[in-house]
Amino acid sequence: MQSAARLFFTSTHYSVAGASSVPSKFGHRIFAWYLSQNLPAIPLNPTCSSITVRRNEFETVASPSLLKDPKNTSLSVVTPPSVTAKLLREAKSAGVKAVWLQPGSFGQEEMQYARKAFPGAAIGGFDDGTVGGEGWCVLVDGETYMSGNKDGKL
Known part of the structure; x- marks a missing residue:
């Protein structure tokens, strides 16, 4: 997972599937995290044309196929497992380039598919180095691996 997390942050673009205008939702918090890290992020949400985060409006895309540069995009997934399964197929x-399955966004089947479809570029679960109690989460682990620190420690 550590090498996949480092690879995830070599992208030039990022997208958050399940991004939301609702501050209490993880899709909102994770999209806001990308903004706070000055990373170019695109909200992915098929149910609305835009979201508002930090008083700024961001146009959404409805599907990974509509991303401008998917080969250079890493995707954070914050959707229910039933949505995640379809989303991963579309992303593939x-x-x-890479996917980060946030806690709660996957079951065993979705994680197995992600690891097969994105070899060495799928993050999720509890394996290999997360410091989060709920598993690999960009809010907890992201900054460590974004910095390119080889040992995964601050």
Whole structure:
């Protein structure tokens, strides 16, 4: 997972599937985290045309296939497992570089598919180095691996 997390942050673009305008939702918090890290992030949400985060409005895309540069995009997934399964297939088909499955966004089947479809570029679960009690989460582990620190420690 550590090498996948480092690879995730070599992208030039990021997208958050399940991004939301609702501050209490993790899709909102995770999208806001990307903004706070000055990373170019695109909200992915098929149910609305835009979201508002930090009083700024961001146009959404409805599907990974609509990302401008999927081959250079890493995707954070904050959707229910039933949505995640379809989303991962779309992301693979679009050529998305790497995926980060946030806690609660997957079951065993979705994680197995992600690891197979994105070899060495799928993050999720509890394996290999997370410091989060709920598993690999960009809010907890992201900054460590974004910095390129080889040993995964601050």
